[in-house]
Amino acid sequence: MTELWVLGSGSAGNAIYLSTGETRLLIDIGFGPRQLSQRLEQIGANPADIHAVLVSHEHSDHIRGLKFLNYHRNISCYANRQTAEAMNQACGFLPEGLRLFSNGDPFSIGDVTINPFSVVHDAIDPVGFEILCNGLKIAVATDLGCVTSLVRERMKDSNCVIIEANHDEGLLKNNLHRPWSLKQRILGRSGHLSNENAGRLVAEIAHEGLRTVVLAHVSRDCNTPALAKSTVEKHLAKARMSHIPVLVAKQNEVSDSIPVG
Numbered sequence: 168m169t170e171l172w173v174l175g176s177g178s179a180g181n182a183i184y185l186s187t188g189e190t191r192l193l194i195d196i197g198f199g200p201r202q203l204s205q206r207l208e209q210i211g212a213n214p215a216d217i218h219a220v221l222v223s224h225e226h227s228d229h230i231r232g233l234k235f236l237n238y239h240r241n242i243s244c245y246a247n248r249q250t251a252e253a254m255n256q257a258c259g260f261l262p263e264g265l266r267l268f269s270n271g272d273p274f275s276i277g278d279v280t281i282n283p284f285s286v287v288h289d290a291i292d293p294v295g296f297e298i299l300c301n302g303l304k305i306a307v308a309t310d311l312g313c314v315t316s317l318v319r320e321r322m323k324d325s326n327c328v329i330i331e332a333n334h335d336e337g338l339l340k341n342n343l344h345r346p347w348s349l350k351q352r353i354l355g356r357s358g359h360l361s362n363e364n365a366g367r368l369v370a371e372i373a374h375e376g377l378r379t380v381v382l383a384h385v386s387r388d389c390n391t392p393a394l395a396k397s398t399v400e401k402h403l404a405k406a407r408m409s410h411i412p413v414l415v416a417k418q419n420e421v422s423d424s425i426p427v428g
């Protein structure tokens with residue numbers, strides 16, 4: 168049985184938990200050890216049963232909990248070479264159980280096959296993940312500035328999609344507290360995905376087998392969960408796919424169990 172939870176998502180920390188029954192994985196580890204332990208406990212997951220963490224890129228909101236792996240040596244850490252080097256620079260150490268992957272080169276952990284694919288974002292070599300398990304496909308891309316044809320290709324035919332819907336462009340442009348340089352960074356090709364761009368992508372890849380869309384990395388001051396959801400739903404309705412449920416992952420709360428199959 169495939170079980171999936173977003174343990175939390177946003178600019179203050181990101182982590183996803185996936186269990187196939189046989190294999191248990193984290194995707195990103197952006198909460199400190201104490202937070203992460205609490206969130207895992209909330210869903211009844213035991214760190215001693217987790218096999219690996221997949222790291223998408225080296226930004227602190229995705230690797231803050233790397234130290235957790237020093238206390239739980241059963242958890243291997245998977246990243247590409249450049250991200251691993253950047254993690255080492257950022258954290259001053261690398262986990263003992265580090266395994267390197269290459270983008271576009273699928274690998275297996277237990278009964279899960281993972282295909283990391285390149286995304287455009289202002290990190291050294293960021294990736295999204297195409298994950299195959301129990302005959303299902305889950306696609307995850309939480310930090311990306313634009314949708315490339317590779318992203319579209321890797322995310323299509325999914326049973327569950329976890330995609331960034333970071334900001335509403337109007338709210339971001341009119342935000343009085345953010346300097347223009349930061350707005351430019353977020354809006355740029357290697358920044359973060361807007362609600363509209365997330366909605367367009369979701370509508371393009373929607374199909375009858377898509378069970379759930381989860382919106383992630385939602386900005387706290389340049390977006391609202393309701394706005395992200397309604398914008399993506401608008402695009403799904405245009406594609407005559409309005410029956411597909413859209414959930415919004417929160418920063419401070421663990422999600423409900425996410426239907427995948």
Ligand SMILES: [Zn+2]
Pocket residue numbers: 224226288290310
């Ligand atoms: Zn990032």
Ligand SMILES: [Zn+2]
Pocket residue numbers: 177178181226228229309310384
């Ligand atoms: Zn991030």
